[in-house]
Amino acid sequence: MLAAEDIDCYFVSPEGEVLQALDQVSLAVEDGEFVCVVGPSGCGKSTLLRVLGGLDAPSGGSVRLRPGLSVVPPVAFVFQDFGVLPWLTVRANAAFGLRMAGVGRRLSDRVADRWLGRVGLSEFADAYPGRLSGGMRQRLALARAFASGSPVLLMDEPLGALDPQTRVQMQEHLLELWQQEHKTVVMVTHSIDEALLLGDRVLVMSDRPGTVTDTITVPFPRPRTAGIQDTPAFARLRVRVRQALRGSRPGIPAQRTDGADARTDGGTE
């Protein structure tokens, strides 16, 4: 569905310093696959996502989407800061991707209403996002991405701004939506547990310039529930990802392996 080959990405700072963000990154994502990307802060995860979605042009290499994709736009983004437009109603926000793709108001509103129902926001359809909590805004952002009809969703720390309890609820919600819709997803996250709960594969990136240093297949059958996080197999895989991350960061001291800290940036959940 989505393939990147030998992506290099350089930036020039305002001082004129050349900075390499990505170094020869290659990946291939199957139709309907959920791939999570973890890596140290500043290693180029967001840059990779932007290149995959065509928001940034790579300095070298190429990105290909499955030929013949008839859906416009083929890719929808979900960002950590929700990307909700405060001057549009909740319904208009949910319909935004469709409207941008040229779909008429009546149809896009109907699709938006269906998705607002699925994320539990029907009663707020005519309200403005200012009335929504953080978790509700993120549900709206997900509704907009799913409603857009895009087969590929690129998510950049989509649950990162939520409080821990809301985040757990949203992980379950996202898991449920994805299991019903089978979109192709590439999601950047700082949480190892989130990556293992949601993903089919976890790509581990090195420190900047970021490159993919390890790919871990997540063997847990679907449908999954959050309960798998309490199993010994999950704990073993958590350690495996953590070791891969340590391997990608020479000189970084070992992190805890008791499961209390499952974030790639050393924070807590």
Ligand SMILES: Nc1ncnc2c1ncn2[C@@H]1O[C@H](COP(=O)(O)OP(=O)(O)OP(=O)(O)O)[C@@H](O)[C@H]1O
């Ligand atoms: N437009 C830009 N201009 C200059 N430098 C940039 C630009 N975008 C990103 N960078 C730099 O590229 C590197 C990678 O940034 P990026 O945001 O992709 O990392 P990240 O892994 O997503 O970080 P984090 O986990 O902290 O969100 C960083 O050093 C960043 O400062």
